[in-house]
Amino acid sequence: MGCSCYADIEGPAFYRRDVDIPASWAGAKIVLQFGAVSYYVDVYVNGMLAGSHEGLWTAFDIDITRYLLAGQSNTIDLHITKPADDGDRFPYRNVLVGFIPYVSTTFGGVWQDVQLIAHRAPIFSDVHLSADPETGSVSVSAQTTAYDGQTNVSGLSWSAEIIAPDGQIAARLDAPFAYGRLAASLTVENPQAWSPSTPDLYQIRLAILKEGLPISETARSFGFRKLETRGERLLLNGKPIFLRGVLSWGWEPRTLAPNFSEDEIRAEFRRVRGLGFNFFKLCLYVPAPRLFEIADEEGMLLWLELPMWLPRLSDHLREQSQKEYAGILAQVHHHPSVVIYSLGCELSADMADAELLEALDNITRRATSGVIVCDNSGSGEAYGGLTSDTADFNDYHFYCDLHYFTPLCEHFRRDWRSPRPWIFGEFCDSDDYRDPAELVENGARMWWRDLLGKDGGIHRWAYRDQELLVGGLNLPFSDAQMQAISRKQSFIYRKRILETVRARRDIRGYVLTGLRDTPMFVGGVFDDLGRSKYPADSFRQFNSDAVLLLEQGRGRMWQHGGDRPAPKDKFNHPSGSKVTFRLVLATGEAAVNASQLKWTFSHKISGKVIAEGIMPVAKTLNAERLHELVAIEIAMPQVARPEICELTVELNASDGIRRNSWTHWVYPAASLENAIIYDPAGQLSDIPAARIHDIAEADGSKALITPLLTGEIEAFIRSGGKAILLHTGEGSLPALPLPFWRESIKLLHSHAVLADFPHEGYADLQFYNLATDYALDTAALRERFGAEAVTLIMTRLDARLFQQSEYLVEISIGAGKLYASTLRFSGGTGDQVQSFSANIAGQWLLGEIVSCAF
DSSP states (O other): OOGGGGTTOOOOEEEEEEEEOOGGGTTSEEEEEESOEESEEEEEETTEEEEEEEOSSOOEEEEOGGGOOTTSEEEEEEEEEOOBOTTSSSBGGGTTOOSHHHHSOOOOEEOSOEEEEEEOSOEEEEEEEEEOTTTOEEEEEEEEEOTTSOOOOTTEEEEEEEEOTTSOEEEEEEEEOOSEEEEEEEEOSSOOBBOSSOBOOEEEEEEEEETTEEEEEEEEEEOBOOEEEETTEEEETTEEOOEEEEEEOOOOTTTSSSOOOHHHHHHHHHHHHHTTOOEEEEETOOOOHHHHHHHHHHTOEEEEEOSOBSOOOOHHHHHHHHHHHHHHHHHHTTOTTEEEEESOBSOOTTTSOHHHHHHHHHHHHHHOOSOEEESSBTOTTTTTSOSOOOOSSBOOOOOOOHHHHHHHHHHHOOTTSOOOOEEEEEEOOOOOOOOGGGOEETTEEOGGGGOOTTTTOTTTOOGGGHHHHHHTTTOSSOHHHHHHHHHHHHHHHHHHHHHHHHTOTTEEEEEESOSBOBTTBOOOSBOTTSOBSSOHHHHHTTSSSSEEEEEOOOOEEEETTEEEEOOOOSSEEETTOEEEEEEEEEOOSSOEEEEEEEEEEEETTTOOEEEEEEEEEEEEEOSSOEEEEEEEEEEOOOOSSOEEEEEEEEEEETTEEEEEEEEEEEEOOOOOTTEEEEOTTOTTTTSOSEEESSGGGOOSSSEEEESOOOHHHHHHHHTTOEEEEEOOSSSSSOEEEOOSSSSEEEEEOSOHHHHTSOOSSSOOGGGTTTOOSEEEEHHHHHHHHOGGGEEEEEEEEETTTOOEEEEEEEEEETTEEEEEEOSOTTOOSTTSOSSTTTOHHHHHHHHHHHHHTO
């Protein structure tokens, strides 16, 4: 492909076409009609400038009548300049380019259809309509102009006719004609509502008639639908709805521009629905018209985020954005599939001030009906923007480690604010890993892999150099293995986040980031080859209208003279303990007529049942509610070694079976008999082991657990001692502040410490309360102790930069061993458990490290 050859060229690019104009076109008004051009175009006809246009997303016409020669060949030239870099004519941050340049590069040229049209009758333009599903009222207006400049209306009339989904005429109006703005109101009796389940489309046809015969016509499809908020509720056509969306940036490697074929659009919608989504966010781009038409036909709900991202505010951008937004909305407002508009994304105060956002909000609300609007997706307060807004709903973009998600939600919820629904405009990205061997075309790596994106670069995303960087690490995992590991991790991350969302009454929808992998993003639900990364049946268990949830009661503890929250570990359990769970159903748009609930707790590997139960649940579970179904108590098995178990729940209902399942880990009691603690600052006060107050008391008969590495301790190790350094932040060894669940792949090495620690080859929720904000610097460890001295146990591979760091290592120092870890054996951050005694997995892992020390 040649796309990559021009990625950094601003232009102008020159297009030329010779066109034979029929002699019969003499006397007609002839226009060139462009679907869209990126970004600026001068149109020349027979060497004369006929017109210009600025704007990447809007359709436009150029009247070329007076430059053409009827009955002859005519030359049409286009001089096109695309958005480019600072110092060029149109720097990309000074214009509305959306987000495509940040995930790939800017694109330029004629990217939608061009038509040459001859008019010999009055012309319709700027058609606007709105439809009220409650009353059946349809308001329509259109601008009309004479093709020849004349204003004679003798013998002219006009009509508006509505065609129902069954092809019958539902309403008609006939009226005298006059040039200028025509307007009419029609009423459809008993209108059929448009919705995802019943995407019933009407069509309105406008005609200008002469002596009763049509001489000019135009038509628009539309639907009767209304998305609205009532307090914290979100209603579509008066009925509850929960939005489950996925985010698209419009990336298309074949064209760079977001111009997709009909088959591609329909297939994408089918695959999205197959994963349980009912909603599709067009993030900071406006696709070609056919996508909106197919969404109308297929019943796919759309969020159109208008293309303002990271702009440099100027007088020109202020004026141009209002012009472009008006043009975009004129094109798309009649599509019933578009139910949400946002004016921009994560805008700080210097990017969009109150005056601009108010102007854009007014333009949007005047142009649309039956929709909800957000002025700044992500919210101004979260991104240094305006602290007040005109949005119809709360919209945040939380990209966080698992254990910080609930605290973030609690922090941003304020019951003193006017109630409105909460919809995550984007969130829950989860990077995985590309297998480069799959991305080869005609024997060469795919061209787009060399792209770095705008405002990115190798220091932020090193995907271009992945093979070189990973190859230099000499990890004992193949690319295919790391891809499989990363996708299992991203599945569990997304499952946990989405289930947490559904357990909150105030949240009425979300948009998951994102749809597909791009040159600068490897967190799509579909990979670079268009394949789903997750089993669809498993993903729908937590991404459907009704979702089964696993919940627990709450606990408190008395500490330092007062009550504190005492979170429980939901998934790690002591051998033989009795654990109580509450099974909950989150409903969305539909009530569930339940009859019976069945649960099974079994060994995950063998499938052998440990406990099970069947309970009647004979009741109607209303829509948009959280329903506690039953409480179950499970006696964990008595185990001598850790066991991986699974709880599976099935709810029988009149419309089918809802299922969900969760992995659990059961541990025998951990022993720290062979350990002593040296902790002069009291950082490890909750770990129950014998303590020494002077390092000289350590005689080497037991492993030394300590939060610091001093010269004395290093000398103890060098003389044959064994030490365990619990290094939860910056300190004795070089450590890097890094997220645990995000932007990384956890690699569990074959090592004695992990031989009896329960895992299936990847980091699952057994690490929830061990997750940390720090990892040890691998290169610095090897430099300090020697590469051969450092044995890896648990590695962090940065999924964006392909840099290596460590969560757990074994280091040979002289005749002894040092085990160093940044994992949080006492939890204590976010909504983790708050003590070593509550961290069941932490207890066992520390016990295994102690055992391996001898």
